Amino acid sequence: MSNTKQTQHVIPASSDMPLTLLETLPGALFFVDDAATIVYANASAQALLGVTRENIVGKPFWRGAHQLVSAALYHAVQQTRHTRAPSEVEYVSPMTRTWLHVHLSPTVGGLMVHVHQGRAAARREAPVPQGKRLSIEDLDGLYSRVGVLTPEGIVLEINEAPLVEARVRREEVIGYPLTETRWWSFSPTSQEQLRAAIARASRGETVRFEAIIHPREGLDRHLDVAVTPHRDADHHIAYLVIAGIDITERKRAEAEIHALIDAIPQLVWTTQPDGFHDLFNQRWHDYSGQSTAEAQGEGWMQTLHPEDRHRARTAWQHAVQTGGVYETEVRLHQGTTGEYRWFLARAMPVRDERGQILKWFGTSTDIDEKKQAEQQLKESRESLRVLAETVPQMVWVARPDGQHDYTNQRWQDYTGFTLEHVQNDRMAHLQFIHPADQEGTRAHWQHALDMGTMFEHEERLKNGQNGEYRWFLTRAMPMRDEGGQIVNWFGTSTDIEEQKRTEEALRQSQECIRALIDSNIIGITSVEMEGEVIVDANEAFLRMTGYTREEVQSRTLSRMNIASPEQAPLFEHSIQELTARGQTTPFETELVCKDGSRLPVLVGGVIFQDQPWQMVSFVLDNSARKELEQRKDAFISMASHELRNPLTTMKMQTQLVRKRLEKQSQHEAATALSRVEGPVKQLERLIRELLDVSKIQAGRLEYVREQVDLNELLREVTATIHHLHPSYTILERGAVEVSLLADRDRLGQVFTNLLSNAIKYSPDVRTVEMDLSASDDAVTICVHDHGLGIPRELHDKIFERFYRVADSKRKAIPGLGMGLYIVAEIVKHHGGTITVDSAVGKGSTFTVTLPLMKDD
Known part of the structure; x- marks a missing residue:
């Protein structure tokens, strides 16, 4: 219905040009309305496009007649619409690579497009001046992807690169919106970037942006895209040129560089050729607390100590001007703590093949500890003396013959000796060594001097202030020159008093353990987990159970021999606990002695994961406690029975007397007597509970x-x-x-x-x-x-x-x-x-x- 109405508006009346006449005209004839929709195509047009009338009428001209689409034709169409004057254009079809000569005439509500092909007519004045006519071939070598678009984003021309990469035919793209092509529509983000760029370019703005496209499965490309508007003689936007450079490798390289920069332990930064700071690694941000935006340009100068800013700026400007290496030491502000630390800042220019600076690559290395050490060395006349005064040991230096030449302050404070006391006597230091250790020290020291080997000896040194002795480990190493000659001895004395006490405590503990094992108080056994065989036992265990050491050594004793069948679940549970926790909670059980009697014991153990696994268990004779518990239970049972009868009688008599007093209206006395019933009931409940406990213990609770x-x-x-x-x-x-x-x-x-x-x-x-x-x-x-x-x-x-x-x-x-x-x-x-x-x-x-x- 809509097509019929449009035909009436666009095609001249039948009296002027019958449809039969249009069909006989040479060349392909199209009528399009103002919306660029095809409302009529003659037989030649259908043959040219290879379609039927039903497949083309009603379609947009740029999509239905993609064999004709080009930037030249589009420009001519736009010009004819604007001027309402007939025009013509010649061009080579991007699709068929044949010459086309097109006449365009305005009609009521649209255009007539008359196409002749196959001949190169004499060049007439083109809509675009010949010297300025756009050619895809001219741009193909400069860009990896080039296309010409209508201001609405319809593809008019496109080079081969994106078609080959996406494996699509040209007719699948020409006449369609570029945003709907496979490589742009895959990513909604990239598609929206392109759509926004086309909208801005159609308003006369040149737009550049970076985007990721997806030509086909498993292939992504990173593009640097430019969309440029082109105007006609009347300054209207005639068409858009989109050009994209493949920067995938550059982006991959940049990502690798960024990853490398973030992995470098220093603070890393880069600048543009003119010295503008533009990139900082994560360590810089973490240390300074600045964002990239805050640090760019000269923002990074704010992190420098005020006293270092002028010097750093001067050195940096000189490096940029000369292209030389930048190097300076500065104090940088720590954003979290507010402290300043010393850094060595270095930057090198990165140049291309022509020697032009592409970038500056800089690092800032923390040298704060080094600077502090240098400061200490400056304040000290000798680096060895500084080190000696800062270590926690007592430090001394001796000449090759063993004569003390230097002692640090710790040595002097502890011994009470000054350096002068030991400089004139090679063995003067023996005076503060414990008499029992002096001979060993003298012999070891003389041997080290004679052989030129390291001296090492444990000795007790006297504290000059309180006269007490403490254990020290004294070591000395010979320091040699390039010729191997000893130039001095560097010695330290390290306090090992706590270590010696620990060793003594361990020795005493081991003696206590051995005494416990050898005692007659606790039975100790070693059991192989596989088979639960007793492989060792102390005398206390053998005495308790009556078994002999020969029976243990013959490996004939196992849990099956010494545990009664009814106790088996307890032992099985303990084995499970040992396997899970490495030890078992002590539990009460009975052991079967050699004479067949039952011995109440308390058993516990730990596991040692040797090969094979072994368990060390303790066995404590529990018979005395069991007998005591039995006597206690018997007493509780007897006491409960003995107390229950008189208490019952007292309760009945109290109730009887209270009732008589109430009958005699002696209410005050009755009330006082009733207060006795509460404690009596409490005693009654306690006795009942005692009886229940005794029955439970005896297994007779009914x-x-x-x-x-x-x-x-x-x-x-x-x-x-x-x-x-x-x-x-x-x-x-x-x-x-x-x-x-x-x-x-x-x-x-x-x-x-x-x-x-x-x-x-x-x-x-x-x-x-x-x-x-x-x-x-x-x-x-x-x-x-x-x-x-x-x-x-x-x-x-x-x-x-x-x-x-x-x-x-x-x-x-x-x-x-x-x-x-x-x-x-x-x-x-x-x-x-x-x-x-x-x-x-x-x-x-x-x-x-x-x-x-x-x-x-």
Whole structure:
């Protein structure tokens, strides 16, 4: 529909020029509208382009007729549109390399383009003067990529280089926007750079930029691109010329140079031929704190010490003017600390083949320590004396015959001798050497003098101020001239008192270890890990177990011989721990003695990764402690039973008397008597816990196996605790409909204890929380308080019998440390686990997990 309308505007009326006449005209005839869209093409035009009418009508002229596209034609079209006067142009088609003669005539709403090919007509006045006509061939040798574009960026002409590199045909590019070509569209960043450059150039600005293009897979090129506008006689932008120079190798070289510059340990900088500083490596930025922009030009001068700036500027200007080497010493400001350090600044000009300076390459090398050393040397008359006074040792210099010629201040301060004391007597220094060491020193020193070899001896030197002796290692090296003759001896005395003490302590420690091994207190064995065979044992172990050294030497004793079968899991666990940690935590077990008796022992060990691996273990006779524990448990059990009966009687009598007093209206006496019931109940609970502990130790704690509704049990426990502590709030979260096969009273004892403890150890907080959750295999109950908390290193110990955390806040809280021990044993008996998560001052969370066991 749109094409029909355009044809009506562009093609003359049928009365003037019938379409049949247009078809018979010689040459290719096109009609295009003002938008440069083809609205008509005769048969010759179709034949010239090798397309049908349907494939060309409605397409942009520059894209549909790319065989005709050239800068000359484009310029002629623009001129005809502008002047509205007929024109003609001759040129060689960039596509077909044939001569084309084109007549252009304005029509209503467009242009008529009449093309004749195959003949070189007489040259008429061209739209562009002959001497100024653009030729791609003229630029092809200067640039790697050259093209002519419309002000909108449509490709009119392009040289072969980018087409070959991208492996595309010319017709795939001519008439299309350059920004849509493969090499520019691959990178959105580069594409946007080009698009912006074309827009600026179409407004009359010459634009230069660097960009990365991607001609094909695996190939990238870095270009230095220039887009230049060309104007016609009326100063309108006729077309754009884009030229690109391949600077890939230069960029790669620059990157390598930059990487090298950043790797150089010095501060590195470069300048332009005129001396303008333009590049600084990262070390410069890190040291000075300046950015590149701040340091460029003469900005770097701000990092120089004010006293050095004039000298450095003068030396630099002289080097730039003469092209000679720049070298000067300056103090540079450290951007982080504000300190100044001395640097040696050097710069060399880099020249091309003609000798022209391309760049200056400069380095600044830290010479601050050197400058400091030079300053010290200037202030000292002799470099050796400066060194001697700064080292921590006592330093001395002797002549070839051994006569002391110099001693540093440390030597004089320690010995109390002056240099004059030892300059006249070769052996005068023996006066402050310990009498027991003097002969050894004299003999070693004389031997060194005679043989010209190094002197080395450990000796005790007397402190001239307090008369004490300290161990020193004294060394002296002969210093020779070029002829090999000794010119002097350079000696040092280094304090090794701490080292000698350490050696003595090590010797004593080794003696203690040997005494321990040889003692009759601790049994020690050496066990080969493979086979767990005992290969050595001390007398204490043999005496304890009754085995002989012959049995050890014959390698017939192993863990299988001396450990009872029921103790095997303990030993297997210890082996696993040894392999993982290199040592095992001491554990209690029993050894089978030679006579078949059982010996309670405490065992521990460490592993030595020799070949084969060996374990050294200690064995401590534990029978006395075990017997004592048994007596203690027996006493606790007996005491608990003996106390329970009279306490029960006292409790009943107290309650009976209180009730009688209340009936007699003696309320004051009844109230006083009721106060006795609290301590009685506390004693009753303690005795009950003592009985439970004794039963647990004896393995006689009784359990009843029944179905327990956990929700109901916890409600009862919570209600009881709330009745006893009405000022506290127990928050229950979650509900689980589970039934456990367990001892109801014992589980009640567990949660009563945990809730009571949560309240007891939260004196300043009135809320305790209890959370319930369940899975397919277990139910979890968490009791959380916001009280005192427990140190993390004591989390495991609180479940031990009679253990209580010792601190000032807990001393006032009653308890014997039995509750958590009983709780842990009850939970363990039910196949569950109990853990604690706590921190001091942040409260505690006790988590009990019980398996959902089913009745068989």
